[in-house]
Amino acid sequence: MTASLTLGPVLFNWPVDRWRDFYARIADEAPVDTVIVGEIVCFKRAPFFAEAMGEVVERLTAAGKTVWLASPILVGSERERSAMRDLVSADAGIVEANDMGALALLAGRPHAVGPTINVYNEATLAWMAERGAVAVSLPAELPAATVAALAKAGRELGVAVEVQAWGRAPLAISARCYHARAHGLHKDGCQFVCGNDPDGLPVTTMDGQPFLTVNGTQTMSHGCLCLTAELPALVGMGVSRFRLSPQAMDMVRVAEAFRAVLDGRRDGAEVAAELGGLIDAPLVNGFYHDTAGALRVA
Amino acid sequence: MDNFELICPAGTPAALRAAVDAGADAVYLGFRDETNARNFPGLNFTRQDVADAVDYAHARKVEVYVAINTYPQAGNLGPWQKAVDDAARLKVDAVILADPGLLAYAAKRHPDLRLHLSVQASAANVEAIRLYRDAFGVRRVVLPRVLTVPEIAKLNAEVDVETEVFVFGGLCPMAEGRCSLSSYATGLSPNKQGVCSPATHVRYEQRGGALASTLGGFTINVFGEGEQAGYPTLCKGRFVAGGAPAYLFEEPTSLNAMDLLPELKAAGVHALKIEGRQRGKAYIGAVVRAYREALDSFAAGRPVPHIDLQAMVEGGTQTTGAYTRAWR
Amino acid sequence: MREPMREPAVAPTAIDDDRARRFEASLSRAGLGLVPRLGERVSDALLARLLRVLAERHPRAFEALREMQDACVLIEPVDAPVALMMRVGPELSLHARPRGAVGTGAAAADAVIRGPYARLLDLLEGRIDGDALFFRRELTISGDTALILALRNTLDGEDEMDLMADAASIAGPLARALPVLRRNAGPVLDRVEAARRLLPPPLRRGIERIGARIEARLTGTVPGTNPGAGA
Numbered sequence: 001m002t003a004s005l006t007l008g009p010v011l012f013n014w015p016v017d018r019w020r021d022f023y024a025r026i027a028d029e030a031p032v033d034t035v036i037v038g039e040i041v042c043f044k045r046a047p048f049f050a051e052a053m054g055e056v057v058e059r060l061t062a063a064g065k066t067v068w069l070a071s072p073i074l075v076g077s078e079r080e081r082s083a084m085r086d087l088v089s090a091d092a093g094i095v096e097a098n099d100m101g102a103l104a105l106l107a108g109r110p111h112a113v114g115p116t117i118n119v120y121n122e123a124t125l126a127w128m129a130e131r132g133a134v135a136v137s138l139p140a141e142l143p144a145a146t147v148a149a150l151a152k153a154g155r156e157l158g159v160a161v162e163v164q165a166w167g168r169a170p171l172a173i174s175a176r177c178y179h180a181r182a183h184g185l186h187k188d189g190c191q192f193v194c195g196n197d198p199d200g201l202p203v204t205t206m207d208g209q210p211f212l213t214v215n216g217t218q219t220m221s222h223g224c225l226c227l228t229a230e231l232p233a234l235v236g237m238g239v240s241r242f243r244l245s246p247q248a249m250d251m252v253r254v255a256e257a258f259r260a261v262l263d264g265r266r267d268g269a270e271v272a273a274e275l276g277g278l279i280d281a282p283l284v285n286g287f288y289h290d291t292a293g294a295l296r297v298a
Numbered sequence: 299m300d301n302f303e304l305i306c307p308a309g310t311p312a313a314l315r316a317a318v319d320a321g322a323d324a325v326y327l328g329f330r331d332e333t334n335a336r337n338f339p340g341l342n343f344t345r346q347d348v349a350d351a352v353d354y355a356h357a358r359k360v361e362v363y364v365a366i367n368t369y370p371q372a373g374n375l376g377p378w379q380k381a382v383d384d385a386a387r388l389k390v391d392a393v394i395l396a397d398p399g400l401l402a403y404a405a406k407r408h409p410d411l412r413l414h415l416s417v418q419a420s421a422a423n424v425e426a427i428r429l430y431r432d433a434f435g436v437r438r439v440v441l442p443r444v445l446t447v448p449e450i451a452k453l454n455a456e457v458d459v460e461t462e463v464f465v466f467g468g469l470c471p472m473a474e475g476r477c478s479l480s481s482y483a484t485g486l487s488p489n490k491q492g493v494c495s496p497a498t499h500v501r502y503e504q505r506g507g508a509l510a511s512t513l514g515g516f517t518i519n520v521f522g523e524g525e526q527a528g529y530p531t532l533c534k535g536r537f538v539a540g541g542a543p544a545y546l547f548e549e550p551t552s553l554n555a556m557d558l559l560p561e562l563k564a565a566g567v568h569a570l571k572i573e574g575r576q577r578g579k580a581y582i583g584a585v586v587r588a589y590r591e592a593l594d595s596f597a598a599g600r601p602v603p604h605i606d607l608q609a610m611v612e613g614g615t616q617t618t619g620a621y622t623r624a625w626r
Numbered sequence: 627m628r629e630p631m632r633e634p635a636v637a638p639t640a641i642d643d644d645r646a647r648r649f650e651a652s653l654s655r656a657g658l659g660l661v662p663r664l665g666e667r668v669s670d671a672l673l674a675r676l677l678r679v680l681a682e683r684h685p686r687a688f689e690a691l692r693e694m695q696d697a698c699v700l701i702e703p704v705d706a707p708v709a710l711m712m713r714v715g716p717e718l719s720l721h722a723r724p725r726g727a728v729g730t731g732a733a734a735a736d737a738v739i740r741g742p743y744a745r746l747l748d749l750l751e752g753r754i755d756g757d758a759l760f761f762r763r764e765l766t767i768s769g770d771t772a773l774i775l776a777l778r779n780t781l782d783g784e785d786e787m788d789l790m791a792d793a794a795s796i797a798g799p800l801a802r803a804l805p806v807l808r809r810n811a812g813p814v815l816d817r818v819e820a821a822r823r824l825l826p827p828p829l830r831r832g833i834e835r836i837g838a839r840i841e842a843r844l845t846g847t848v849p850g851t852n853p854g855a856g857a
Binding site: 309313339524526 | 686690694752753754757758760761762763766767768769770771772773774775776777778779780782783784785
């Protein structure tokens with residue numbers, strides 16, 4: 001079985017036209033198998049994309065992509081809850097749960113588990129499989145040995161195990177909006193300042209060292225996860241899906257490069273060198289190598 | 299009126315005795331390993347320590363909870379399962395768990411063991427809480443520090459499970475158990491190793507009169523001369539995001555919700571929790587005593603006294619955190 | 627003038643007079659000052675004996691200290707002439723050296739904790755919250771932060787230590803003198819302070835010498851002689 005590529009949801013607040021065009025190009029050109037769609041970071045952004053959602057899903061489906069909708073990462077307020085319930089009941093297909101509440105509602109029907117749900121071991125994976133999970137995307141911070149154990153368990157349980165192989169790593173979620181806070185604004189009156197930063201707001205240390213990226217209520221890494229060199233080992237472990245997380249860059253080229261490595265047509269290290277030139281961030285793989293996520297291990 | 303239960307931290311046997319003596323209703327603690335989210339050097343309890351703690355607390359009608367609230371490592375579930383088995387054998391009053399796999403194990407293997415859901419599970423909505431209750435028989439949920447008091451009230455009205463909320467101590471601005479910031483800077487995380495911004499990766503350096511703190515080589519803060527310092531917890535650091543250096547995520551501040559007792563009671567909260575298993579027994583004694591006094595006054599219908607805990611708080615400032623909407 | 631630091635209401639079990647505490651701190655600090663004059667062999671023997679007494683009285687903490695990885699922590703009171711180098715791990719030991727002496731300074735230590743002597747004593751005895759002290763920048767730490775944290779947590783895990791009483795028990799005369807001292811510390815301190823203030827500077831130095839001699843006799847550590855540490 002060959003490994004497949006998943007395009008994760010766009011995590012940044014892009015203008016809706018850009019968002020629509022992005023997916024149109026993915027539909028036409030990107031060699032990805034599954035596309036996960038949905039605004040999962042901030043409830044306030046969701047209405048902007050709602051109008052284009054149907055069109056995007058249709059276009060991707062028509063192009064032969066498998067399309068899954070994703071549920072929000074943090075669900076606390078009443079409005080967030082009802083949006084989550086609506087999503088689960090409206091979509092008959094596979095929904096990727098990003099919160100335990102959505103996971104609860106999806107019990108008994110095939111569904112996917114997103115990377116912001118904590119799956120750290122085979123016991124939890126088995127519990128989820130029993131409830132209907134068909135695919136689990138692992139948290140970014142898991143090291144190789146853990147990924148290997150989970151991939152093995154996944155094969156036995158019939159659950160496809162996925163690993164994020166490209167894009168900034170999601171590191172934290174909050175009820176507080178840091179984009180608004182950085183602009184001296186309150187979340188309720190945020191003026192959607194996150195829309196100014198299509199690749200997130202860079203955060204440096206007081207010494208000027210690049211460190212993190214703020215994306216509204218989400219905090220991400222500054223470094224861009226890149227596991228091209230690790231792909232053969234991951235496939236060997238039984239990882240069957242690789243997630244590419246959209247950045248404001250040529251994601252078609254990224255998908256083509258990953259496909260080429262998976263097909264044995266290109267070398268992972270060489271591809272990393274090429275892709276590194278396309279994004280204004282260092283490539284990192286420390287999590288996988290069981291060290292600081294900000295590091296790159298050769 | 300039923301009083302709130304006061305749930306107090308202990309990182310050492312001496313701290314446990316301090317908490318019990320100061321008026322805790324229950325004390326929570328962890329074993330001396332990676333199975334709990336305060337796996338700090340020199341801290342926590344051996345099995346014998348827990349046995350002694352249970353004896354001491356039970357003799358004074360105080361309960362003991364054991365936190366086994368990290369996420370068990372794939373391929374190595376043994377230490378976590380053994381921690382649950384030992385907690386049951388040592389007759390603790392509840393275990394505080396976060397991982398679904400471990401909850402399933404505990405529910406099946408020890409049906410009489412009372413299960414609490416750790417804040418590290420970050421169950422922030424009714425649907426999630428019902429899932430833990432229905433699937434594992436969880437009796438109490440420690441709510442993540444992301445909810446406002448009205449949200450907590452709504453939640454309690456809809457789901458029949460005890461809720462416990464933090465009222466004092468260190469404040470995570472991020473949803474707990476869903477944060478890899480520490481891991482990104484150091485490779486060690488709350489979920490995996492039970493540490494956040496671990497001391498092994500912390501260095502302090504004097505820069506003239508200023509004091510710089512670093513974590514994993516990243517500068518987390520620089521304190522000017524005479525400025526209150528803080529431990530370099532990553533999310534309490536000062537960073538630059540397009541302007542002057544600022545506390546982007548959270549100021550070095552402590553949660554203190556003592557003024558919100560009436561609101562928390564009206565919201566149906568069952569138990570109040572003090573953070574700080576890593577703090578000394580002097581802190582624990584002082585904070586528990588203050589809260590005991592406040593809760594007893596409140597339960598008796600007397601005005602809640604203003605008790606100064608300023609000396610105990612990080613950065614010298616206090617906040618009601620996410621409980622009030624303005625925090626967001 | 628600065629407001630005095632507000633302390634948490636922690637009632638020391640053995641001492642009910644804050645002035646007694648201050649007197650003890652200054653007395654023990656002076657005692658510590660005498661240590662280098664005893665010569666390394668004698669002071670090391672004395673401190674070894676103190677450690678043995680502490681280990682007997684606080685077995686849990688001392689077992690934990692021995693279980694730590696081999697490392698050295700320099701405990702440096704900024705207002706005393708002497709610093710203590712504590713080696714944790716299987717080779718647990720305690721040495722006193724003049725501050726700044728070669729081979730015992732920060733360079734030889736894996737971690738250093740600095741602060742006013744009285745605060746360090748409070749911290750070691752678990753009377754005060756180390757984090758709060760650090761936040762207020764009364765203490766500074768450098769080097770291996772985890773090592774300092776482990777030491778702090780281990781000592782804090784004991785019910786309140788009474789280092790003065792423990793130390794006194796190895797120095798015969800002080801063991802008997804301590805309860806009396808604690809009872810009388812307030813008035814004594816007042817009298818000493820008053821006398822010092824009233825005297826012209828040359829005589830002030832004289833009274834300080836007398837004070838040092840009294841302290842030396844109390845602690846049983848007459849300079850240059852073996853105080854009978856029995857090691």
